[in-house]
Amino acid sequence: SPPAIIAPSILSADFAELGKACSGTMGQGADWLHVDIMDGHFVPNMTFGAPVVTKIRPHVDRPSSAYGRGTFDCHMMIAEPKRWVRDFKKAGCDLYCFHYEAAFSTAAEEPSATSTEKTSPKELIRFIHGLGMQAGIAIKPKTSVDVLWEILENPVKEEVPDMVLIMTVEPGFGGQSFMASELPKVTALRIKYPDLHIEVDGGLSEKTIDQAADAGANVIVAGSAVFGAADPGEVIKKLREAVES
Ligand code: DX5
Numbered sequence: 001s002p003p004a005i006i007a008p009s010i011l012s013a014d015f016a017e018l019g020k021a022c023s024g025t026m027g028q029g030a031d032w033l034h035v036d037i038m039d040g041h042f043v044p045n046m047t048f049g050a051p052v053v054t055k056i057r058p059h060v061d062r063p064s065s066a067y068g069r070g071t072f073d074c075h076m077m078i079a080e081p082k083r084w085v086r087d088f089k090k091a092g093c094d095l096y097c098f099h100y101e102a103a104f105s106t107a108a109e110e111p112s113a114t115s116t117e118k119t120s121p122k123e124l125i126r127f128i129h130g131l132g133m134q135a136g137i138a139i140k141p142k143t144s145v146d147v148l149w150e151i152l153e154n155p156v157k158e159e160v161p162d163m164v165l166i167m168t169v170e171p172g173f174g175g176q177s178f179m180a181s182e183l184p185k186v187t188a189l190r191i192k193y194p195d196l197h198i199e200v201d202g203g204l205s206e207k208t209i210d211q212a213a214d215a216g217a218n219v220i221v222a223g224s225a226v227f228g229a230a231d232p233g234e235v236i237k238k239l240r241e242a243v244e245s
């Protein structure tokens, strides 16, 4: 399997001190930063957009290679993922992870433009790669893992995602309970794809990490478990050890 990657979700950080929270969690041993973007349409909550990402980006060193330390892992819980790819590239996003459920929208490539043409996951992945970012594809709990096979089996490399995100809560809020019911998706993916980055997001903590790691996840998002801890560095270390063991 690929290496353990711990990605604290800054959704649970103090938004008034976001820059400090980002550099702080990196100093405590985080590998990536998980940046939750919510638009109030795809999910019933809003966070922030590219202008905020632009402002926090200088607080964390850029990764020296793909998937490296300091990767900005942007989880796009938005209805029109194609529309914001360029803006997020400019803001310093390294990995643009869109939701499968939103990937067929008719959104244009530019915020101001209009389009009636439908896009698709593979087209979106090609577009993200063309701008020099890694591409991730996320699925919600109610979405079957079976939608991913065709996307992963595509022989055209530029159209294949670098990471799959299996949501282990309904997206929208931090601090929800882990859904172990989603782990068979991780196992099925890991069996077929030993080298794929498989991320889990939602309810990950010292209590749930062993199940997720056993299923085969290697990229671990944790919001409340890290930012709510008395010693976040210790939590990051424990999550890493559970994946590596
Ligand atoms: C939920 C977000 C998560 C969230 C996880 O919609 O995608 O990244 O921050 O928070 P915890 O780890 O508290 O469940």
Ligand code: ZN
Binding pocket: 009, 034, 035, 036, 075, 201, 221
């Ligand atoms: Zn997330």
